[in-house]
Amino acid sequence: MAILDIQGITKRFGGLTAVNNVSFSVEKGAILSVIGPNGAGKSTLFKLISSFLPPTSGRVNYNGHTITGLAPHEVARRGVVRTFQETTIFKEMTALQNVIVAHQLRCRATSLGIYFSSAAARADEERFHNNATEILDYLGLSTVKHMLARNLPHGHLRALGIAVAMAAEPKVLLLDEPFSGMNIEETDAAVKLVQGIRDRGVTIVLVEHDMSAVMRISDKIVVLNFGTKIAEGTPTEVKRDEAVIGAYLGEADEEVGH
Amino acid sequence: MGLEINQLTHHEGSGSSRIASENGRLSFRQKLRFAGFVLILFVAVPILLGRSPYYITVLTNAAILSFISLGVWITFSIGRMNLAQGAFALVGGYAVAILATRYGVSFWLCLPLSGLISAALGALIGWPVLRLKGVYFAMTTLSLTEAIRLLALNGGDITKGATGIVNIPRPGAIGLFGLTIVPEFNGADPLPFYFLACALLVLGLVAVWRLSTSRLGWVFRSLRQNEDLATSIGINVAKYRVIAFGACCFMGGIGGAFFAAFHQNIYPATYTISDSVNFMLYCFLGGLSYIFGPVVGAFLLVIAFELLHAVQDYQALIYGILMIVCMLWLPNGILSLGTRHDGKGKYGGR
Numbered sequence: 001m002a003i004l005d006i007q008g009i010t011k012r013f014g015g016l017t018a019v020n021n022v023s024f025s026v027e028k029g030a031i032l033s034v035i036g037p038n039g040a041g042k043s044t045l046f047k048l049i050s051s052f053l054p055p056t057s058g059r060v061n062y063n064g065h066t067i068t069g070l071a072p073h074e075v076a077r078r079g080v081v082r083t084f085q086e087t088t089i090f091k092e093m094t095a096l097q098n099v100i101v102a103h104q105l106r107c108r109a110t111s112l113g114i115y116f117s118s119a120a121a122r123a124d125e126e127r128f129h130n131n132a133t134e135i136l137d138y139l140g141l142s143t144v145k146h147m148l149a150r151n152l153p154h155g156h157l158r159a160l161g162i163a164v165a166m167a168a169e170p171k172v173l174l175l176d177e178p179f180s181g182m183n184i185e186e187t188d189a190a191v192k193l194v195q196g197i198r199d200r201g202v203t204i205v206l207v208e209h210d211m212s213a214v215m216r217i218s219d220k221i222v223v224l225n226f227g228t229k230i231a232e233g234t235p236t237e238v239k240r241d242e243a244v245i246g247a248y249l250g251e252a253d254e255e256v257g258h
Numbered sequence: 259m260g261l262e263i264n265q266l267t268h269h270e271g272s273g274s275s276r277i278a279s280e281n282g283r284l285s286f287r288q289k290l291r292f293a294g295f296v297l298i299l300f301v302a303v304p305i306l307l308g309r310s311p312y313y314i315t316v317l318t319n320a321a322i323l324s325f326i327s328l329g330v331w332i333t334f335s336i337g338r339m340n341l342a343q344g345a346f347a348l349v350g351g352y353a354v355a356i357l358a359t360r361y362g363v364s365f366w367l368c369l370p371l372s373g374l375i376s377a378a379l380g381a382l383i384g385w386p387v388l389r390l391k392g393v394y395f396a397m398t399t400l401s402l403t404e405a406i407r408l409l410a411l412n413g414g415d416i417t418k419g420a421t422g423i424v425n426i427p428r429p430g431a432i433g434l435f436g437l438t439i440v441p442e443f444n445g446a447d448p449l450p451f452y453f454l455a456c457a458l459l460v461l462g463l464v465a466v467w468r469l470s471t472s473r474l475g476w477v478f479r480s481l482r483q484n485e486d487l488a489t490s491i492g493i494n495v496a497k498y499r500v501i502a503f504g505a506c507c508f509m510g511g512i513g514g515a516f517f518a519a520f521h522q523n524i525y526p527a528t529y530t531i532s533d534s535v536n537f538m539l540y541c542f543l544g545g546l547s548y549i550f551g552p553v554v555g556a557f558l559l560v561i562a563f564e565l566l567h568a569v570q571d572y573q574a575l576i577y578g579i580l581m582i583v584c585m586l587w588l589p590n591g592i593l594s595l596g597t598r599h600d601g602k603g604k605y606g607g608r
Contacts, residue, residue, distance in 0.1 A: 050490070076492035084490070090483040093476075101476050105492030111501065114473045121473065168491045 003028040003203050004049070004080070004172055009058030011044050011227075018044040020227040021058065026172070026220075031194065031204045033214045036224035037247060042207040043085065043176065045224065049205070050082040050174055051075040062172070077105050079171030083164075083178070087157040091150035095141055095160050098149055099132035100125075102167035132167060139163050139193065155186055159193070166197070173197065175206040179213045187213050215239065223247070292463075299456040304449065314448045318520065320560040321455035322513050325462045327540040327552035329509030332466060334546050335475065336502045337482030338388065342399035343510045344534035345406035346376040350511030351518035351528060352410060355423035358519075365429035369515050376511025377504040384503035385496070403534045410526035422525030426518055429454070451520050458516065459553070462509060467549050469505065478502055532574060539577060542584055545591020554592055 002025035011019040019041040026032045034042050047053040049060050051072045059068040067075050076082075090098045106128065107114070109121035136145045139159045144152060149160060158178065165173060178194060179187045191213055198204050208214050214221065215235045223231040223238060225247040231238050238244055284292070299321070307313040326347055333340035353372035357363040363371070387398050410417045417423070429450075432440040443450045469475055477498050480488045489495050518524045537552075540559060544551030559577070563570060588594065 052486070052489075071494075072489045073492050073494050076490055081492075082490050084487065088484055088487050090480050090487065092483055093479065097476070101473075101480050102491040104473075104477060104480075107473070111474060115468060117472065125473070164487070164491060 001028055002026060003063060004205065005061040006049065007059050007061065009045070009048055009060065010056045011041075011048055011053060012056045018227050019048060019055075019224075022222075022224070022227075022229045023058075024222050024229065024232055026203055026205055028203055029198065029201065030219040031198050031206070031217055032220045032222065033218040034205065034207045034222045034224060035209070035211070035214055039226075040224040041227035042224055044227075046082065046174055046176055046207055050080060052082070073105075076168055076170075079169070080174065081165045081168045081170035081172070082174040083161045083176055085176040085180075087154065087161065089149045089157055089160055089164065092148065094146050094148055095136060095152065095156075095163070096129075096132055096145040098160060099135055099163050099167045100128050102164040103128040103131065105168055128167075132163075135163050135166050138196075139166075154181070158182075158190070162193070162197070170202055172203045172205060175204060175208075177208055178206055179208055179210040182210075191217050296460055299460070300453070304452070308449060311446075311448050314452045316561060316564045317557075318448060318452045318455045320557045321452075321459045322516050322520075323537070323540065323560060324553040324556040325455075325459050325516075326510050326513035327537045327556050328462050328466050328549075329506035329513075330537045331541045331546070331549070331552045332469070332478075332502050332506045332509075334541055335470065335478045335482060336499055337485075338391070338499075338503075339393075339396040339538065340399050340503070340506060341396050341531070341534045341538060342380075342383075342402040342406075343506065343537045344529035344531065345399075345403040346380055346507040346510030347514030347517070347533070348406050348410060348524075348526070348529040349376045349379055349507075350514030351524040352417055352423070352514075353511065354515035354518045355426050355524045356416065358427050359423055359425065365427065365519050366432060368519075369512060372515035373508040373512040376514070377508035380507025380510075381500050381504040384500050384507075388496070388499040388503055400531060400534065403529070403531050407526050407530060417526070420526060422523055422528075423518075424523040426522045426524070428522065429519055448520075451516075455516065458512065463549060463553070470549060474498070474501070536577065539581055539584075541591075542581065543588075543591060545593035547590060548593040551591050551593055558592070 004026040006022060006024055008021050008023050009019060010017065010021050022041075022045060024032075034045060036042050044053065048055045048068075051060075051067065051070055051074070055068060059066050061067070062075075062078060062080055065078075067078060067080065070078075090101065093101065103124075107121075107124050109118055109124050112118075114121045114124075133142070133145070136142050139162060141156060141159055141163060144156055149157065152160065162173075162175070162178070175194065179190050182190060187210060194204060194206070194217060206214075206217075218235055221231075221233065221235055221238045222229060223241070223244050225243075230243040230247060231241040233241070303314075303317060307317070326343060329346075330340050330343050350372040353375045354365065354368040357368045357371060358365060383402065387395065387402075390398055411419055413419065428443040428445070429440075431438050431442040441450070470478075477488070477493060480493065481495055481498060481502075485495050514524075514529065517528070536559075540555030541552045542555065543559065544553065544555035548554075559580075563573060569576060584591070
């Protein structure tokens with residue numbers, strides 16, 4: 001069953017069509033990658049799915065309900081959580097504090113309850129602290145959990161970004177270039193990590209440049225070029241697709257443009 | 259929650275962080291310092307200076323200016339430089355003036371009411387305005403101070419224009435079962451006002467400390483550090499921005515109401531842009547990462563300028579220079595002098 005269904009989504013910025021009538025669906029428990037050359041509209045598509053940008057037309061269905069038009073925090077509340085391309089993190093908090101704060105949408109206490117430290121608020125904090133510790137352990141960050149995020153090395157920051165997203169207990173996790181800037185060993189570790197998260201029952205959609213990682217990890221790949229979907233299929237299918245080869249090698253641009 | 263508690267005293271530049279169970283608890287030294295502060299306010303000052311209405315008045319001003327600036331500090335905690343606090347103090351002042359002179363409402367009821375009126379107005383205006391960031395928010399709130407002043411000036415019979423509202427009654431006595439708990443305030447002695455100001459300040463400090471160390475404070479911090487990330491994890495950014503701004507305006511309104519009753523008058527020019535800037539300056543000078551920051555800043559500047567009568571004509575100039583000096587050499591405020599300097603402004607680059 002498709003957990004996420006993107007139907008004919010289009011985004012125009014003035015005269016530029018960044019994403020043009022793209023449709024695909026994501027099966028529950030799958031890893032789907034969106035690839036394409038620079039400027040293909042991958043990041044825009046990402047923002048459209050997570051509601052950070054409103055589409056010009058088309059819509060996104062999640063579990064059979066349209067989430068297009070909802071505020072981005074509402075989309076997150078329903079279980080579609082995104083990460084960010086760069087090291088977007090609460091820099092002046094420790095790793096642990098980052099992940100604890102990220103539990104906000106699991107709060108059972110009201111704002112007043114939080115202010116007056118009601119029993120519910122205290123129970124929340126206890127739960128969040130334990131859960132955050134567990135997430136950090138799982139992502140291999142337990143040794144640095146009391147370090148300020150801005151002092152963490154690059155690789156740890158990426159993992160912390162995922163930890164923060166995990167705290168929101170996503171059903172669908174949108175990962176924006178999770179392997180960029182990583183060497184081979186780091187990529188291997190990150191691939192295992194993403195697969196591990198999938199095995200915990202989280203559906204994963206990722207946008208990525210790193211072809212080798214994508215080919216290894218994906219159940220399905222969607223290829224964008226100039227905002228248009230030019231191919232979709234398993235890694236082996238996509239690898240053999242002529243339009244894809246053309247787009248990546250820069251040949252036959254005229255044909256693709258049609 | 260287990261997050262680091264750095265607001266009341268210092269911020270550890272890096273590394274250490276306490277965990278959950280200690281959240282919202284003060285160390286013994288912090289408690290001692292706070293108790294000392296309260297004792298000075300309520301015992302030492304009245305004993306030493308109680309016979310000098312002049313000094314008591316100066317300290318009363320400083321206490322309430324600190325209280326109002328604490329509100330501005332809250333908006334700093336969500337990453338907004340708020341220059342509208344003068345406007346909300348004016349709203350609170352007019353609220354108490356109108357309620358008391360027209361409808362004969364008791365000051366003790368007016369005080370919380372004026373805070374609530376300011377907070378409601380703040381939430382209404384804040385909802386759209388808080389989408390702005392950085393210098394755009396600062397400029398918009400700056401013009402808001404001016405707009406509210408003009409509104410008061412042209413308010414016709416309601417605000418009585420430039421003549422303002424005078425003869426605002428002083429706070430009356432509070433009695434319970436025939437016992438007088440708070441005696442009627444009279445004109446000759448500013449001491450009752452001083453005690454009320456100190457009580458408000460201590461209450462305000464406790465309330466803001468509670469806010470800042472609770473999860474709400476951490477949500478505010480998350481907004482300051484990255485609104486997009488906060489949104490992505492399901493935080494309703496708009497809602498918490500309005501909560502913070504509303505709390506700020508509440509304190510502005512209460513402070514404005516106090517001064518209106520203290521001076522028994524309110525004019526459109528009672529709070530101008532320079533007051534809004536000063537509220538912010540007190541926060542900067544004391545240190546933005548410390549709850550005590552605005553208190554230190556306000557007391558220091560208010561007392562300094564009362565003592566230096568000769569230079570009062572140059573107040574704006576000196577404040578301006580001070581602000582520049584503060585940003586260049588003391589980006590974390592005076593209170594950061596007591597801490598190891600980590601070389602980077604905590605709020606740097608905003």
